[in-house]
Amino acid sequence: MTRAQYASARPRRATTTTRATTTTTTTTGGGIFRPKRRDGDAGRANARSTATRNAAVVVARRRAMTRTTATATATTDARPKRRVAIFVEPSPFSHVSGMKNRFLRLIENLREMGDDVVVITPDRDPPKEYHGAKVIGLRGFVLPFYGTDTLLCSFGLDGRVWREFKENKPDLVHCAVPGGMIFGAMTYCKAMDIPLVESYHTHIPHYIPRYTWAGLVKPMWDLIRFWNGYASTTLVTSSILENELRGEGCKNLQVWDKGVDTVAFNPSFKSEEMRKRLSGGRDGPIIGCVGRLGAEKRLGDLKDILAKLPSNVNLAIIGDGPERKRLEEHFAGTNTVFTGMITGDDLSAAYASLDVFVMPSPSETLGFVVMESMASGVPVVAVAAGGLLDILTNPGDVGLLYPEYDYDKAAEHVKMLLENDSERQRMGAASRADVEKWGWMSSNRNLRENQYSKGLERFFKLRNLRKAIKAIGIRRRAVAVFDFLISGQHILQVAIFAAAVSALVYARQAGPIATATKVKAAFGATSWLNVAESAISKAGPVLAPLCLTAITTLAAIIPFVPTQPLFIMAGLFFGPAYGAALGLCAAVCAAAISASASRARGYR
Template identity: 45%
Template sequence: MVGFVLSSTPVVRRSRAGRFCKQSRVRVGTSASAGQAKIAMDSVEDDEQIVVAQGARKRIAIVVEPTPFTHVSGYSNRFKTHIEHLTKAGDDVLIICPDNSENAPSEYMGAKVQNVPGFKFPLYDKIQVSLGLWGVYSPLRDFKPDIIHLSTPGLMTFAILVYARLLRKPLIFSYHTHLPHYAMTYGMWYSVGLAWWLIKVCHNRADATLATSPQLCNELRQHGVQRVGLWPKGVNTNVFNPKFKSEAMRSRLSGGNPQDNLLIYVGRLGAEKNLQALKAVMAKLPSNTRLAFVGDGPYRTTLEELFAGTKTYFAGLLQGEELSKAFASADVFVMPSESETLGFVVMESMASGVPVVGARAGGIPDLIQHERTGYLFEPGSTDQVVDYVRKILYDAKLRETMSKKARSESEKWSWKASTSVTRNFHYGRAISSFKFRALWGLGLPRSLSWFRWIRRRMVMLFVLLTQRVKKAAMQY
């Protein structure tokens, strides 16, 4: 069977070498005006058939803020898995991130990690950020990357924009934290316009932008961001698996009452996650329903005070097999957040065979098929949340069917396929965009505008003629 593979150039061509994946389809839609592309992978049934490294070996510099190695979050899992597949494919990878901690790694899965000086972020002191003024430019220059991949938003954005231009290297952004929504959540409505302006200005200086959901891609385009593409989702279905279901973990999360109904939320405990809304939900559910929060964040103390006296358990940060057990041991995962650019924890819950009730907002609708793999409620509708949770809790057949469908859907989201698309299509598209923009002189330093191109050619012609005249005069 002949399938599709993604080449290192921004085209999709047939390959005689083998299948891209069994019964999979890659759809590419392009816009001639913006060179945009949208990729959707419908199923990945044979992950071994996917080839990550199409074309020449690449040197890839990845700048991530905050660090994905000592900071736990959904996006950190994405970057670590992406790096792992790139190095396994034979690419040379340099990771630059701000990290002053003692356990900061100097190497990860064969990739060099350059830890640069940073400082604690004032609004959340558990993450480190950096202005990128020290320890960044020299490693980038010495590494001589084929492309620079920067996570945004972050304080290093401005420095990396300058460094990429000085080094004349292609630059691709990936957008992970939705600043305008955060500004509204934290009462800074007056800065929403400024946030969108900064996003547009910075991202349009890059050669391409990746967003983590189709909804976010569209929103960025609507606000004037150019060259936007979709970074395909992925989840580790071995780490997150129904087999990790544990009565001991269930007993722990339910405060020693494993026979009770158990709702769970996993993720950062921040004000933007709308977690306080779950108190009203709990008040309308039967008394034998319990809620467990797994994770940490700046809003934890407030939540603990708010939920005091309710059947709510705060487990704190869990990792490794403990986290896998926590996911698999619950009855329903509740996701009230309306600010998710994607929602990794939703995918991880589905992979664990636990149905999700999530907000019809952000990137969540891209993950949940309403009434098939979970439920989507309208933002702000407590009654809908209660109704959907009740359906799952009190209909064993529905819960079992939905659990199997959620697990089956998650098995289509391969990290290897995601890395293949990102490396071979999106990186190739950014490199081509860089070369095109350099050719036409649209803003790159030392690039050639038509006037400068003509002027330079006239100078070269004058020098050549002068040399020939001088040579002819010497012969006589």
């Protein structure tokens, strides 16, 4: 199938390939699976048949896309438009990985559903926009232990992002973790009160022992729990990973549905020319694996499997990465071809031209290459670990699984498929049928309408709860002040009582008139003492003591009103003995009134 035949179905990127390195040994003449040679007429007939099938696929795909677009438009009309900021590292525009397809399709689908999207990613030469989404490229740094210059990391802090968010505040921030970008995303969300959704893609705790020191695994889990605790929701790529993170104390987890491009990866791309390239021109069946050549992928295990297979079996390792040189040395002397990086239609042809796809990596959070192989109609033999268990849910019918490190079982599965043509074809067709239901639009529509909404709902619920807690905190502080005043009344009463006794002793020695004169001089001519003295003089010797006793009684009943100044006034103006009698009378009256009021309310 050519690029032109699919151009109208979906835009494709330019095809680029790097050099292919082939390591060979002498092969035997026989084989358990030998491609049939066709004569010229048969080849032309096959080409016409292939073209007819391809045309039918394109027409069916166009009809499906039309129905999907109509459904998406109707859904968009019913849903409010959002502005979504996506923080992702490494860059989906320059670094090839499973995340690349997922985030490119997410950006495309969100735009198709009517949302505004801004993408923040570390990239040396990012596009200004992608599918109508604005792209802000940040400076990044290369990890010292992972020698790939396209895998850039960043902490996400940049003045352009601040300005963009101030001018057009996002309704939601979606950040890929783990990585440094999450710290920047958390900073923006905290400062501007924006909901944060994180999606967990690379299982770093499994990678750490292979690249650094195993003692860093526990601190890494602490960081993962910290990020999870801040985010409104955390998306994971498989239920297996969901269970593992939940077992480590993470909460609010949701599985982001898988998706695969069933047009780009299709059995119709199979070609004899690509088979010759993958086998180095040798006859015999071809098994292979596609992916980044990293230590965590355990691609070296393929040599143990290959050694247990017939000698005419060829192995194709498709991709590039920091471990390529070491792997080439490891596979020296075997029927192994390293193709380097392949993209576009060549990658589609490479998938479809394999006889069996073998996946030895136990660290996959999902395994996009396995789904792409299934979409290409190639049966899969994979290790029973990680997210692969979420894809091959019915082994034996769709794909085969082997226990980790059990290379005998893996070789047994591969050999059975290579020797049994009908079973291999049946399983390839079943694999294709199984992945056809995993469309990107349905996956990302569910993400937008349900999973994002669930995160937003939790964010606003927690924000209202924080406001309530803040109000409760203010009330608690006010209560604490009143509690202090009440509990401090004893100290205040003692202090004022001591001052009153001292004043009375001084008054007894100096005499009431002299004391009053000195107090008046201390407070000034216009003080409240002059007003009180004038009022007592006008009231007379009977009414004045009664009024002062009533005022003192009322002050004793009302909370937080000190009575000691009134006791002092009674001693100053009526003498120590008479003033003490008036204070005692006021205290008795206040106690009687309080007791009567308490009984009336039912207190005993």
